[in-house]
Amino acid sequence: MLDINLIRQNPDYVKNSLAKKGYEADFTVFLKQDGEKRELIAEVEKLKAQRNANSALVPKYKKEGKDVSEIIASTKKIGEEISVLDEKIATLDKEITNFLLSLPNMPDEDLLAGEKENNKVIKVWGEKPNFSFKAKSHIEICEDLGLVDYERGAKLAGNGSWIYRGLGARLEWALINFFIDEHLADGYEFLLLPHMLNYECGLGAGQFPKFADDVYWIDNKSENSKFLLPTAETALVNIYRNEVLKESDLPKKFAGYTPCYRREAGSYRSEERGMIRGHQFNKVEMVQYTTPKDSDKAFEELVGKAERIVQKLGLHYQLSKLAAGDCSASMCRTYDIEIWIPSMGIYKEVSSASNARDYQARRNNTRYRNEETKKLEYVHTLNASGLATSRLFPALLEQYQNEDGSVTIPEVLRKYMGGLEVIR
C-alpha cells in the first residue's frame, strides 16, 4: 500500500512513478472521494461530540431530579443523523481502501521504465560450459539416470508435477540442506512454516486481491478459506502483522523452506518441459525486516548471499537488474539471478531479490518504534530466493554432465550425499 498522504500531496509524482511500471493511475475519483470523506468526518465528529455531551447530561439531570425525556429525544435525532453520515463514510472508505490496495508499489528512481526488454544484465559470473560431446538436456539426464520420474508424477497429479527419485531426491535434498546451512552460517533464523495460509497473508504480501486466482484454494475461495502458499515470502512477511517491533530487534533475518504451490494457469510453454515450471517446487526463501535506513544495505546483502550460493555451486549465471515493469507489484526494485541452462540456450531465474520498502508493512501493519524519535514507523521488508531448486537442479545437471552420461556432484554438495562424487 502506498502512503495516502503522498498521493494527496503529489498525485502527479505518484502517477508518473507508477507509469514506469506500465500502470496507469487515475487519482481524480480517489481525490474527490478522499476530500468528501474528510468533510463528512469533520461533520460527523461534531455531531458525535454533541451526542457525547448530551449523554453525559442524562445521569446528571437524573440525579438532580430533572426531566430527561426531551434531551433523550433530541439526542436520538442526532444519533440518526450520525448513522446516515457514518454509512456514507463507510462506503467511501471501502472504495478508497480498495483503490489503495489495488495500486502497485512505486519503483525506485533509478529503474528504467518498461518491461523485460529493458532489464539490464549488470554482472556475468563464470562461463558457458563448452561441451566436446553432444550434451543432453536435463530431461534426458533425469530419465537416463533415474533421477526424476515425470511420467508417474503426471499420473499422480497431472502435468507440471514430478517425482524426485533415488539419487535425484537426494540431490534435491542436498541442495536444500546446503542452502539452509549457508543461511545459518550468516545468522539467519531457520523457519519451517505452515503451507496453508489465511487470506490476510495474501493481502499483506501484496498478492491479493489481484492475484488471488493464481494460488490454490483449499476450500472455495473466500476470506475465511485458506490457500497454499505460492512462496514462503507470503508467510514470512506476515509474521509480525499488527505488531510493533523494537528497533533493537532489527534487522530480523529469516530463511524459510517450503514447497511453492502455483496454478501457473496458462503460463506453461513447450520449451519449459521438465521442471522449469511446475505446480510445486522447492524453495528456501530469505526475508529481512529492517529500518528504512538499513534496507538498501540489506538488499545488497541478500543479492550477495544468493549469488554466493550459485558461485559455490560453480554454476554460470548472470545478474539482471529488472526494469520497473518487470518488478512484481509489491516491489520497488528487483535483481534476478539467472542461471544458464545449456539445452534451452537461455538464462532462467533461480533467485529474485526484491525490496518492498514499506509497501507490505503498510498492508499488514508491521511497525517498529524509532528509538530516536520514539515514533512508530513502518518497517521495510525484503526478500530473496535462496534459492529455488527447480531451475537450479536442471542447470546443475546440464552444466555438470560428462561425456559418459554421468553427472559430477559439485564439491559443496557431496557431504549431503554421503560423499558421493558422481551420479552415474
Add this chain to the structure above:
RNA sequence: GGAAAGUUGUCGGAGUGGUCGAACGAGGCAGAUUCGAAAUCUGUUGAGCAAGCAAUUGUUCCGGGGGUUCAAAUCCCUCACUUUCCGCCA
C-alpha cells in the same frame, strides 16, 4: 468431531450499562538519592483518524463484524482465534 471456559493497554490482571482509555501490579521513560549501580521515592507512560503552522482540540478503538440504547469493555447476534477435557489419530 463433542463439551466447557476465555480473548481488555508493553505484560499480568480488575472491571456486567453512564463519573472507563480503562483500577491495581509489573515493565518502560524522566527525575531525586548515589562516586557509580542496585534498592527506594516522585512523576510520567497506548494507537488510528480529522482539523490546525503549532500548542492543542475533537473523534474512534477493550479479538473481528453487526445490533439494542440518549449512552456499550459491560447487553444481544455472528465470525475468528486461544485454552482445557473427551473422542479420534501420525
